[in-house]
Amino acid sequence: MLFHPTLGQAYRFTVLFDDFWAIKDVEQAEGYLAFWCDMVEDSGITAFLKFVKTLRSHWNGVINYTKSRLTNGILEGINSKIQLIKRRARGYRNIANFINMIYFTCGKLTFNYPQ
Secondary structure, eight states: OOOOHHHHHHHHHHHHHHHHTTOOOHHHHHHHHHHHHHHHHHHTOHHHHHHHHHHHHTHHHHHHHHHHOOOSHHHHHHHHHHHHHHHHHTOOSSHHHHHHHHHHHHSOOOOOOOO
């Protein structure tokens, strides 16, 4: 039987990291995240070490999530729509037309057309 302890350990880290998002107390969340990062660094799994480095560089933003429970998901979705508008048109002759198309597509405008 083939046994991969690193794979099991990586899965354990993933499950433990998911538990972070449920913590509501800021101090407890910061302590838990620091503990999780220390465990990962002790493991030496390269992909997770890279993730911890990224996590530490965005530490304040991640911890702020526990305070506000806000993400930038909505903004990312709107940006995706804007990029799609830009690609579909293959360029606009002027910026006003581009902005109008963004409002038309993303603004959820309602029009009352006469019957």
